[in-house]
Amino acid sequence: MIAPQLPLSSRVAMVSSDLAEFSSYLAGSYCSHRTYLRDRDHRVDARHHRVPLAKLSLNYLQYGAEVHIDAGLFETFFMLELPLSGWTDLEHCGRAVRNQVGTATIVSPTEWVRSVWSADCGQRMVKISRSAVEKCAADLLGRGLTQPVVFEPLIELDGEPGRSIARLANFLFDQYEIDPGLLGERRVSNEIESALISLLLLGQPNNYSEALRASATGALPRHVKRALSYIEHNLREDITMEALVAVADVSARALYTGFERFVGTPPLLYIRNRRMEGVREALLETSAPTTVSELALEWGFTHLGRFSAEYRRRFQELPSETLRR
Numbered sequence: 001m002i003a004p005q006l007p008l009s010s011r012v013a014m015v016s017s018d019l020a021e022f023s024s025y026l027a028g029s030y031c032s033h034r035t036y037l038r039d040r041d042h043r044v045d046a047r048h049h050r051v052p053l054a055k056l057s058l059n060y061l062q063y064g065a066e067v068h069i070d071a072g073l074f075e076t077f078f079m080l081e082l083p084l085s086g087w088t089d090l091e092h093c094g095r096a097v098r099n100q101v102g103t104a105t106i107v108s109p110t111e112w113v114r115s116v117w118s119a120d121c122g123q124r125m126v127k128i129s130r131s132a133v134e135k136c137a138a139d140l141l142g143r144g145l146t147q148p149v150v151f152e153p154l155i156e157l158d159g160e161p162g163r164s165i166a167r168l169a170n171f172l173f174d175q176y177e178i179d180p181g182l183l184g185e186r187r188v189s190n191e192i193e194s195a196l197i198s199l200l201l202l203g204q205p206n207n208y209s210e211a212l213r214a215s216a217t218g219a220l221p222r223h224v225k226r227a228l229s230y231i232e233h234n235l236r237e238d239i240t241m242e243a244l245v246a247v248a249d250v251s252a253r254a255l256y257t258g259f260e261r262f263v264g265t266p267p268l269l270y271i272r273n274r275r276m277e278g279v280r281e282a283l284l285e286t287s288a289p290t291t292v293s294e295l296a297l298e299w300g301f302t303h304l305g306r307f308s309a310e311y312r313r314r315f316q317e318l319p320s321e322t323l324r325r
Contacts, residue, residue, distance in 0.1 A: 006049065006062075008058060008059075008176065011049050011050055012047065014026075019063075031075060033071040034070045043065070044063050046062065046063045046064055047060070051176055054189055054193055055197065056196070058124070058125075058172055058176060062122040063117050067116070067117050068114075068116050069114065069117065070114050071113045073112060074130075075130070076131075076316055077109055078130060079125055079126070079128070080126040080165075082104045082170065083099055083100050083101050084124060085121060086100070086122065088123070089116040090105060091115070092114075095153060095154075097153050103155060104155040105155060106153060106204060108153075109148070110148040133149055134148075140201060141212065143263075145273070149206055152204060152205040161203030161204070162203070165199055168196050168199060208264060210261065214262050223249065223255060224263065227244045227248045230247045231271055235271070241255075279301070279319070283323045291323075
């Protein structure tokens with residue numbers, strides 16, 4: 001019997017029977033992690049196939065032996081995992097999840113993850129840029145984000161929208177096998193990649209799901225809309241809770257509750273996070289001679305050490321590194 005062809009077999013990035021060597025290689029492609037063999041005498045048959053696109057990459061991964069992986073935080077990317085054989089047991093977002101044929105998982109970059117892979121596990125995996133997901137979420141919401149996007153990890157494929165998420169992800173793999181040149185056309189791949197990211201945000205439960213539904217239906221309460229509009233027009237000014245209450249024409253408690261439910265964070269924290277986004281945009285876009293300190297002060301951050309630490313936690317780099325791009 002002829003063995004079935006593995007996904008992306010023309011794009012082999014690494015093959016190894018040495019787990020330490022393979023893990024060291026993957027650390028450069030994904031993130032630093034620790035990997036253990038359940039049976040130390042067992043040799044692995046590990047391989048990684050990879051196709052980079054614009055906002056994501058297509059991957060096939062197997063180990064060929066039961067392995068335990070402590071991956072920590074992915075930090076800069078989400079990982080959509082679709083098993084073709086075997087299973088993985090994940091500890092993620094405070095849950096224990098088994099991923100196998102008939103299900104999929106999405107791993108969020110700011111939540112710790114550990115996993116066990118069965119010896120026969122092989123997975124199609126879509127590595128998705130965190131910045132692309134956050135930009136898409138902000139575009140859908142019509143405002144900046146106030147906290148990282150975190151998905152419910154398990155995706156059920158026996159109904160919608162899980163079935164559509166898997167179908168679109170698998171289409172990318174199948175299309176590459178049929179016609180690699182088509183996905184090499186950026187205008188085509190960008191549209192498909194954006195559709196997959198949007199489908200994940202709108203279809204898979206996450207910490208912005210309620211806000212995304214409210215935004216899509218226009219159900220955002222009037223007093224929250226008024227306060228958001230005022231904030232956007234006065235981001236560099238000193239915005240007090242008293243001013244927001246006056247603009248929204250509701251009590252402070254009603255405004256706070258509205259922000260918690262429909263925006264996902266209290267008003268003053270939302271303002272701080274939006275200012276942080278404003279500094280980042282200014283650092284990326286400025287062409288005139290300037291310093292991080294000047295821009296931080298311009299956006300209302302007076303404690304520069306605290307600002308720098310908070311910026312690094314949020315964007316995984318120092319503000320000075322952003323400015324040098």
